[in-house]
């Protein structure tokens with residue numbers, strides 16, 4: 490089978506982007522409240538009509554650059570339409586992960602949702618379900634009284650527009666994430682559904698390197714595909730070292746991948762994933778937020794290699810540039826610092842995802858317009874920058890890379 494016929498082909502961070510999955514922010518974002526914002530991992534409530542305009546501008550730039558944009562919500566509805574059983578099974582799983590396994594409320598929610606056409610059902614599940622929508626009952630008065638104070642029976646999933654995190658492509662396969670926080674755990678159900686049942690993916694040679702039902706945590710924002718055999722993965726607030734070792738085992742034995750550069754980053758809300766502080770923009774150019782280095786410009790890095798047999802060898806390093814050069818076989822390396830390293834501008838722009846660039850071809854990236862200092866620096870380094878409006882989207886603490894899940898990139902020539 491040639492690469493062109495494969496449904497998933499991602500052997501780099503920078504090869505020309507041909508197909509990508511996005512999610513247009515919907516009512517789930519309007520179901521954020523000051524009381525729930527923090528637990529739902531938002532710092533403010535975006536103004537939805539404006540966020541949608543910004544998102545449409547993002548999609549338009551991708552389309553203009555010959556990228557096919559697929560929408561998660563549409564793929565999910567199409568997958569559900571393949572059979573009534575698929576719809577029922579998905580709903581059962583979704584309700585069970587939303588704390589309803591059986592009982593009156595479970596039955597009523599099932600009837601309410603199954604009655605809807607597939608697209609309406611998907612949109613409603615993503616947006617969340619308000620308590621008043623169905624008649625509920627309980628066998629405990631105190632629990633019932635307590636429950637009434639929470640406006641949602643099924644919580645909204647406002648982080649869905651960060652499609653990078655619940656699943657990510659590596660080579661011809663995918664990782665489907667076991668996500669860290671309750672606020673996001675159900676999100677990866679949609680990609681699992683799509684891969685199993687959507688006609689575009691079902692019965693295709695797609696290797697699931699790691700599925701969502703794992704005891705250890707891994708999220709797509711930590712996974713960078715540096716080449717056709719080297720990955721960088723963040724050891725972060727969202728991804729554990731155990732999960733990385735587990736992924737290494739699965740990848741090294743069944744793919745061309747033989748190296749993982751595990752980069753330990755601070756646990757902080759603004760740096761929840763590796764791609765908030767480090768992205769690849771060209772063969773030998775990377776963006777880096779200087780706040781991840783210590784005073785000596787060092788940081789903890791662990792390189793995993795396939796060793797004899799099926800075992801894995803781990804080595805410790807502290808110089809990011811040296812490790813990248815060696816593992817990628819580069820003679821030169823250009824680390825482009827957020828806001829040129831100015832401590833105030835870099836911190837401000839990192840907070841708004843100034844280093845979260847999405848490469849759509851080698852040396853061509855999409856970024857937020859508000860990070861104008863970093864955008865100028867990228868241009869000074871010869872990178873072509875497409876800017877998108879960003880006053881509302883940025884409130885969710887994610888940028889163009891997190892808002893996109895590439896499934897097909899043109900392979901780079903050796």
Ligand SMILES: NC(=[NH2+])NCCC[C@H](N)C(=O)O
Nearest residue numbers: 530651710762885886887891
């Ligand atoms: N790959 C990323 N950097 N994703 C950003 C995700 C932001 C989201 N609010 C969260 O905390 O999960």
